Amino acid sequence: MRLLAIAAMAGLTAACGTKATSTGIxxxxxxxxxxxxxxxxxxxxxxxxxxxxxxxPYAGCSVLRVFIxxxxxxxxxIRASNSRN
Incomplete structure (x- = not known):
């Protein structure tokens, strides 16, 4: 769970750039x-x-946590997709 939390928070605050592959994806x-x-x-x-x-949502739960x-x-x-190509 801790690793998921770290990945989720890093993801939320990440700036994404893009580059095209030889297939144009x-x-x-x-x-x-x-x-x-x-x-x-x-x-x-x-x-x-x-x-x-x-x-x-209900009282006592976090919508923000769902999004993260x-x-x-x-x-x-995205990481898995990038490692395949």
């Missing part, structure tokens, strides 16, 4: 962050309440 470049910055982001993410269900975790998943998919 854009490959976003993902910014990397120093370990101490990632650790602080993970600590802050851990302090948030649990994620809200997609069916709707989703963005972390997107960054993982």
């Amino acid at each position: 854009a490959k976003p470049e993902l910014k990397t962050y120093p370990g101490d910055m990632q650790q602080k982001a993970a600590d802050e993410l851990e302090a948030l309440p649990p994620p809200c269900p997609v069916s709707g 975790e989703d963005f972390g998943e997107l960054r993982s998919r």
Whole structure:
């Protein structure tokens, strides 16, 4: 969970550039962050309440945490896609 938190926070604050492959498909470049910055982001993410269900927010859950975790998943998919090409 901690690694997901670090990846998610790095993803949320990342600036993405792109470069095209020989097939013309854009490959976003993902910014990397120093370990101490990632650790602080993970600590802050851990302090948030649990994620809200997609069916709707309720008191005591965090919509922000949902967005951060989703963005972390997107960054993982981009990394996987970039490593294949």
